[in-house]
Amino acid sequence: MSENLETQETQESQEAAQQTDSSQGADGQSTADGAAQQAASEESSDAEGSAEGRQDEEAIQYEFKHPDEGAEYNPEIVSKFSELAGKHKLSQEAAQEILGEMSKQLNEIQSNAIDALRTQWQDEVRGDKEIGGDKLPETLSVAKKALSQFGDESTLKMLNESGFGDHPGVIKMFYKIGKEISEDSFVGEGQKPAEVTHPAKAMYPNLN
Secondary structure, eight states: OHHHHHHHHHHHHHHHHHHHHHHHHHHHHHHHHHHHHHHHHHHHHHHHHHHHHHHHHHHOOOOOOOSSTTOOOOHHHHHHHHHHHHHTTOOHHHHHHHHHHHHHHHHHHHHHHHHHHHHHHHHHHHHOTTTSGGGHHHHHHHHHHHHHHHOOHHHHHHHHHHSGGGOHHHHHHHHHHHHHHHHHHOOOTTOOOOOOOOHHHHHOTTOO
């Protein structure tokens, strides 16, 4: 009887051990499966994130149109602005509106600055003892004559748009050229017409 009890206890111990090993094996397999699933999920998320990042980079390709027909934005400004707009994921419409408004404001500031500078130069010309005051009408008449004779349309446009046509130094230069032309072109009795002096020669008489 004692031997039967011992045999039964041994069998029960072996069964319990087998059940324990089976449970541990199942738990281990479950843990391994869970780790594998988590790793696969992380890899999938990383792949999706990379794909979305590439899509965002590829989608942000801005094309900006200047509001003034025929005009273009500075390429360096466009490049830098596009970089910042893409960084903050601005839409094409938003980026275009911001750049257009910035350009408009900058143009107004520049135009106001030029107008203020032209006013300053005009006041200086009026107060100049050599060409201003009562001499101003004659000064402008002589200077305009020289400018129209030696300046082409692009030069006249540049001087007008930039405001440099009102600069005291520019007015003095063309006034002196005009005076030189008038004096050289004057023909007295018994004299031969003098050769018209080039404006550079009038300003720099020692120039060969």
